[in-house]
Amino acid sequence: MNPYVDKMKSKISLTKNESVVLSITDDGTEVEESHEFILVARILTNKKVWLSTFQRQIAEHWEGRFKVNIKEHHSDLFLLYFGCEGDLLRALDKEP
Numbered sequence: 001m002n003p004y005v006d007k008m009k010s011k012i013s014l015t016k017n018e019s020v021v022l023s024i025t026d027d028g029t030e031v032e033e034s035h036e037f038i039l040v041a042r043i044l045t046n047k048k049v050w051l052s053t054f055q056r057q058i059a060e061h062w063e064g065r066f067k068v069n070i071k072e073h074h075s076d077l078f079l080l081y082f083g084c085e086g087d088l089l090r091a092l093d094k095e096p
Contacts, residue, residue, distance in 0.1 A: 037082035039091060040073065049076060064090055 043049045051072045058080075062068055066083025068091075073079050082088040 035081075037085055037088040039080045039082070039088065041078045041080055042076055043078075049078075051078070054078060 043054070051070070055070050058068055058070060064082070064087035066087055068083075068087070069081040071079045071081070080091070082091065
């Protein structure tokens with residue numbers, strides 16, 4: 001028999017830290033702002049851009065791993081807070 005298969009079937013002993021269970025759910029609460037993965041965005045238009053409209057449009061099209069938290073910075077600049085580096089890179093690569 002293969003020794004790796006035998007090892008996989010054996011009992012696992014976890015340390016105290018390894019035995020802690022972390023449950024992550026999407027309960028509808030706001031995403032904590034990560035100050036590590038941020039983009040500054042400007043919408044190129046002559047019209048007023050409403051924060052609520054911008055947030056709704058992004059939410060409809062965004063397919064990242066985490067939600068994007070968008071806040072108005074000043075004079076038509078927005079801060080986009082991403083939950084992870086991968087989502088930030090997806091946005092930079094112009095993915096939905």
